């Protein structure tokens with residue numbers, strides 16, 4: 001039986017594909033304050049701005065391609081049972097060929113109802129644009145399928161179970177500042193081998209059991225592929 005390899009990724013995973021990470025040095029996400037575009041309050045106050053912001057992110061993501069690190073993770077399926085838990089709302093893991101991807105914070109290529117029962121149906125968005133005028137069949141406004149700050153994370157318990165079952169756990173490109181996602185790294189089985197790949201690995205708050213690779217996702221995954229497949 002193949003060993004269970006759980007990969008936990010954040011915005012840094014897609015940086016070498018050309019997708020900007022979350023907060024720049026100025027504390028802004030693509031020139032916007034987080035509260036302006038990534039909260040339920042923002043959606044209530046200005047759905048047009050929020051829809052436009054995510055449409056622009058979607059356009060950018062559609063124009064990007066998976067990088068070599070995404071592809072290495074997909075290829076590791078030849079040797080391992082690979083389960084990806086991503087905080088990313090892009091679909092680059094899937095496009096690289098990964099078969100098991102759990103999106104903790106949603107998937108920007110999908111829309112959902114802004115009414116009750118949001119998590120029952122997801123609607124694929126054709127192209128990049130979702131207008132704030134678009135409605136679901138029940139007549140509610142469609143919103144991007146992303147988890148905003150202050151909202152529950154419906155996939156959390158499923159992710160936690162995967163983390164607890166991991167035999168090898170690899171964290172890539174996350175500042176580990178966004179909760180509850182960041183807390184997942186504390187639920188590993190005592191026998192699990194843990195790795196962290198991040199250019200700022202030494203500054204990140206991870207338990208001492210983690211082997212840190214101070215490297216970008218691509219450089220780090222090339223090294224880790226050697227370790228995991230030798």
Ligand SMILES: NC(=O)c1ccc[n+]([C@@H]2O[C@H](COP(=O)([O-])OP(=O)(O)OC[C@H]3O[C@@H](n4cnc5c(N)ncnc54)[C@H](O)[C@@H]3O)[C@@H](O)[C@H]2O)c1
Nearest residue numbers: 010011012015021022087088089090173174175200216217
């Ligand atoms: N691609 C996306 O889907 C995307 C992009 C931006 C933000 N987000 C959302 O914002 C939240 C941000 O939290 P986060 O912790 O994921 O991101 P973050 O921006 O807070 O942290 C990014 C991390 O990536 C590292 N990094 C930078 N360049 C890298 C590279 N080339 N290779 C590897 N690592 C690199 C940084 O050192 C940092 O630790 C997420 O929950 C996510 O939903 C998603």
